[in-house]
Amino acid sequence: MLEIKNLTANIDDKTILKGIDLVVPDGEVHAIMGPNGSGKSTLSYVLSGREGYDVTGGSAIFDGFDLLEMEPEARAAAGLFLAFQYPVELPGVNNANFLRTALNAQRRARGEPELDAIAFLKLSRAEAKRLSMPDDMLKRNVNVGFSGGEKKRNEVLQMAVLRPKLAILDETDSGLDIDALKIVADGVNALRGPKFSALVITHYQRLLDYIVPDRVHVLAGGRIIRSGGPELAHQLEADGYAAIVAEAA
Amino acid sequence: MNVTLPLSQLQAGAQGFLARYDAHGMAPQRTEAAALFARNGLPGPREEDWRYSLLRPVTDVRFVSPDDAPRDVSDALARLPKIDAPRLIFVDGRFRADLSDLPAGVTFGAPAYGASNRPDQHKLVALNTMLSEDGVTIRVPAGHDAGTILLVSIGTGNDVSFHPNHAVTIGDNARLTLLDIALGDGVYLNNPVLSATVGGNATLTHLRLQQEALGAFHLSTVYADVAASGTYDSFALTLGARLARMEVHADLNGPQASAHLNAAQLLGGQQHADFTTVIHHAAPNTASRQTVKNVLSGHARGVFQGKIEVDRIAQKTDGYQMNQALLLSPDAEMDCKPQLEIYADDVKCSHGATIGELDGDQLFYLRTRGIAEAEARSMLVRAFLSEALDPISHVDGRAAMEAAISLWWDRHAQ
Numbered sequence: 001m002l003e004i005k006n007l008t009a010n011i012d013d014k015t016i017l018k019g020i021d022l023v024v025p026d027g028e029v030h031a032i033m034g035p036n037g038s039g040k041s042t043l044s045y046v047l048s049g050r051e052g053y054d055v056t057g058g059s060a061i062f063d064g065f066d067l068l069e070m071e072p073e074a075r076a077a078a079g080l081f082l083a084f085q086y087p088v089e090l091p092g093v094n095n096a097n098f099l100r101t102a103l104n105a106q107r108r109a110r111g112e113p114e115l116d117a118i119a120f121l122k123l124s125r126a127e128a129k130r131l132s133m134p135d136d137m138l139k140r141n142v143n144v145g146f147s148g149g150e151k152k153r154n155e156v157l158q159m160a161v162l163r164p165k166l167a168i169l170d171e172t173d174s175g176l177d178i179d180a181l182k183i184v185a186d187g188v189n190a191l192r193g194p195k196f197s198a199l200v201i202t203h204y205q206r207l208l209d210y211i212v213p214d215r216v217h218v219l220a221g222g223r224i225i226r227s228g229g230p231e232l233a234h235q236l237e238a239d240g241y242a243a244i245v246a247e248a249a
Numbered sequence: 250m251n252v253t254l255p256l257s258q259l260q261a262g263a264q265g266f267l268a269r270y271d272a273h274g275m276a277p278q279r280t281e282a283a284a285l286f287a288r289n290g291l292p293g294p295r296e297e298d299w300r301y302s303l304l305r306p307v308t309d310v311r312f313v314s315p316d317d318a319p320r321d322v323s324d325a326l327a328r329l330p331k332i333d334a335p336r337l338i339f340v341d342g343r344f345r346a347d348l349s350d351l352p353a354g355v356t357f358g359a360p361a362y363g364a365s366n367r368p369d370q371h372k373l374v375a376l377n378t379m380l381s382e383d384g385v386t387i388r389v390p391a392g393h394d395a396g397t398i399l400l401v402s403i404g405t406g407n408d409v410s411f412h413p414n415h416a417v418t419i420g421d422n423a424r425l426t427l428l429d430i431a432l433g434d435g436v437y438l439n440n441p442v443l444s445a446t447v448g449g450n451a452t453l454t455h456l457r458l459q460q461e462a463l464g465a466f467h468l469s470t471v472y473a474d475v476a477a478s479g480t481y482d483s484f485a486l487t488l489g490a491r492l493a494r495m496e497v498h499a500d501l502n503g504p505q506a507s508a509h510l511n512a513a514q515l516l517g518g519q520q521h522a523d524f525t526t527v528i529h530h531a532a533p534n535t536a537s538r539q540t541v542k543n544v545l546s547g548h549a550r551g552v553f554q555g556k557i558e559v560d561r562i563a564q565k566t567d568g569y570q571m572n573q574a575l576l577l578s579p580d581a582e583m584d585c586k587p588q589l590e591i592y593a594d595d596v597k598c599s600h601g602a603t604i605g606e607l608d609g610d611q612l613f614y615l616r617t618r619g620i621a622e623a624e625a626r627s628m629l630v631r632a633f634l635s636e637a638l639d640p641i642s643h644v645d646g647r648a649a650m651e652a653a654i655s656l657w658w659d660r661h662a663q
């Protein structure tokens with residue numbers, strides 16, 4: 001599904017990613033943990049095509065596509081989704097219209113028929129209900145005036161409607177209350193299957209109790225310095241990063 | 250800079266207009282206006298409120314009076330929004346009964362010279378009054394809801410200038426929506442004046458769509474005199490003309506009178522458009538709102554000048570003014586001049602201005618959801634405009650504005 005090889009990237013001549021190697025096979029969920037500033041969000045932005053990052057080497061192949069050569073919208077149509085660590089507010093853009101425009105843009109790009117207003121309404125309402133989001137959040141402007149947790153839930157709603165093949169969840173659990181955490185985890189788990197993979201970036205082992213990962217990776221200083229099973233998250237929770245970072249250095 | 254040259258050119262331009270005035274058998278208003286125009290000429294760069302908008306390009310053209318040759322305007326008519334309402338069509342400033350569909354309560358075919366028509370105070374109004382051939386007078390009787398009327402100006406080019414003078418009187422407790430559309434082809438100058446009198450508890454909704462030809466000039470003046478609890482509710486969309494100035498003077502003369510002077514200017518290429526307002530709060534508890542949005546691409550230049558005058562008697566005035574510009578190109582420019590003259594002590598007046606570009610984070614967010622860059626940009630521009638458009642409650646009028654914006658965007662999307 002996703003195969004990243006020796007990926008290096010700069011921001012303004014400062015090297016942030018120093019050679020990332022990571023493979024996420026079809027149907028697997030991998031977690032990425034790591035200290036603040038280690039490059040986790042940078043990796044997710046580089047994979048989704050944000051401007052301002054200079055990819056200096058390596059490759060990222062997604063479902064057969066050379067991801068790094070594609071426009072962000074083409075990556076989305078190919079099935080990549082990023083749940084932002086800091087979801088962006090769009091004043092004047094209605095949430096439901098936004099989501100429908102996005103869904104139909106992707107469907108058009110894939111040569112699929114567009115969803116009409118009624119079919120979309122049914123779909124988006126059903127998904128919002130599953131995430132315990134009130135209908136009125138669909139009528140509001142995208143993320144404007146949403147609480148931190150509501151913004152995160154809105155990201156998961158978008159994921160649920162857009163049904164990506166690979167979702168990168170960048171600290172989607174931060175700012176969620178305990179109930180919301182379960183709801184969001186259920187939302188991700190509902191998508192799990194042989195054609196869905198996820199890269200879950202988190203600081204807290206707790207999320208991984210609900211979304212049990214196949215693999216856990218530690219990203220520090222722009223490199224993956226350790227990979228393991230779910231037990232690695234428990235170890236990090238208990239001991240912190242210092243020992244592992246020292247060992248890798 | 251040497252200002253003598255443009256001034257002398259302005260004078261030459263004014264002479265050209267003046268030469269077309271024929272005193273023979275004219276209405277006294279025109280004679281007076283001609284004397285004023287002969288003395289004062291055209292507004293020039295030394296005048297404080299004309300600093301940003303120089304009329305020099307107007308004087309580069311030798312404008313002539315429209316001739317009597319029949320003009321085919323079917324193409325322009327086909328571009329009008331399909332709205333089921335009576336329409337008053339002017340071609341090159343002349344009323345065309347054959348193309349119009351007359352509502353009741355309308356007199357037409359003569360310049361109206363409303364009570365607030367002030368050629369002594371405004372040079373462009375003097376020019377209008379001096380050369381005005383036609384206009385319409387609309388009177389809505391007290392208590393009557395006159396629905397919607399389309400007022401359409403079509404310019405056919407050939408360097409003509411035309412100067413229609415209209416008056417609209419809304420009786421107490423009466424209502425009217427005037428959908429005021431200006432369009433055309435070629436090079437021409439449209440210099441209209443419209444004087445509106447809004448009675449007690451009455452509403453005039455004035456939706457203006459300025460879609461003049463890109464070689465044309467649009468220099469308009471609107472006066473709105475609003476009585477107690479009356480509302481002058483306006484939205485002006487500027488898309489056309491090479492050089493445009495819309496000047497609006499709203500006088501809030503009775504308690505609870507209000508004025509909404511919302512506007513959007515979408516410009517590209519070398520276009521220059523100026524939206525200038527003077528709101529005079531002359532009674533207590535009056536309110537004014539102005540949300541002005543500018544989207545500027547290419548080398549376009551937008552100007553907004555908003556003056557709010559609050560008389561001493563006008564306590565509890567509520568004035569709000571916001572001007573925002575979105576620059577889509579590094580060569581576009583916005584000039585903004587708010588002016589508050591407040592003589593009452595218990596008032597709430599706020600004004601603000603922002604200038605910015607499309608937000609890169611917002612664009613990226615939309616694109617990560619699969620929305621192509623061009624569509625993402627269009628969505629953000631519309632979102633930016635929505636604050637000015639959302640107050641339009643007239644469904645057909647709003648749709649006409651949206652359609653015109655779409656057309657503009659298709660032409661200017663990079």
Ligand SMILES: Nc1ncnc2c1ncn2[C@@H]1O[C@H](COP(=O)(O)OP(=O)(O)OP(=O)(O)O)[C@@H](O)[C@H]1O
Pocket residue numbers: 011012014016034035036037038039040041042043085
């Ligand atoms: N636009 C930028 N300009 C300069 N430095 C940047 C920029 N964006 C990120 N960085 C730097 O890149 C490094 C990695 O940042 P990144 O956001 O990827 O960290 P992270 O692992 O996601 O951290 P966190 O856990 O706090 O979210 C940090 O040192 C950060 O300061």
Ligand SMILES: [Mg+2]
Pocket residue numbers: 040041042085170
């Ligand atoms: Mg981060």
